[in-house]
Amino acid sequence: MTRLVIPGVTPEIANKIDEFAILFAKWNKSINLSAARTPDEIHEHIVDSYAIVQHLMTAATVVDVGSGGGFPVVIAAIACPDTNFTALEPVHKKHAFLRTVARELELVNLDALALRVEDHDVRDYDAATSRATFDLPEWFATGLTLVHPGGWVFGFEAIERTDLPAGVIRHRYELHGKSRAIVALRRDS
DSSP: OOOOOOTTOOHHHHHHHHHHHHHHHHHHHHHOOOSOOSHHHHHHHHHHHHTTHHHHTTOSEEEEESOTTTTTHHHHHHHOTTSEEEEEOOSHHHHHHHHHHHHHTTOTTEEEEOOOGGGOOOOOEEEEEOSSSSOHHHHHHHHTTTEEEEEEEEEEESSOOSOSOTTOEEEEEEETTEEEEEEEEEOOO
16 A cells, blocks of 8 residues: 655654554455445545644544444544544454554553443543544534533534534544534534
C-alpha cells in the first residue's frame, strides 16, 4: 500500500496510519469491515475520518458509536494520543478487529467494547462521534445522552441536511472535490 499523505501530519502519525491501513485491508478481506476494498477507497475513509481530529484535540474523553472498521475512532486515537477513546461496536468480529488494532498499534488510549450504545452505562463524555451508523437526527438525539452538559456531539454530513436540530454548527471541508461537513451540536449546560 502506498503511503498516504495528509497535510500537517507528523511522520510518526503517518506511520501509524499506514500500519492501520495495512491491518484494515488484511482484515477487510476476511470479515467485511467496510465496502472499501482498494487502497484508494481505504485512503478516502482515512482522509474523511481525519477531518474530525481538530475538533477532538481538547477533549479528554470521547466515545465513538458503531466503530466498525475504525473510522473515525482509530484515526482520531492515533492523532490525539492524550485523549481517551471508547469505541462501541456490538458486532464481535469488528470488535475483535478494533482490539487487535489497539494492541498492535500500541494505542493505549483506545478501549474497544463489544456493546450497543443503549447498553453502555457511561454518560459523561466530553465528545461523542459516529460516522455512517445512524441517520443524523437520530445520532444527535442519541449522542446528546452520552456527553456531559457542555459536551459536543459530532457527525459526518455528505449532503447538507435541513432536518438537523437547531444549533448545529457545520465545519465544511472538501474530500476529493466533494463538499462535506463535520456537523457539531453542543449539549446545553
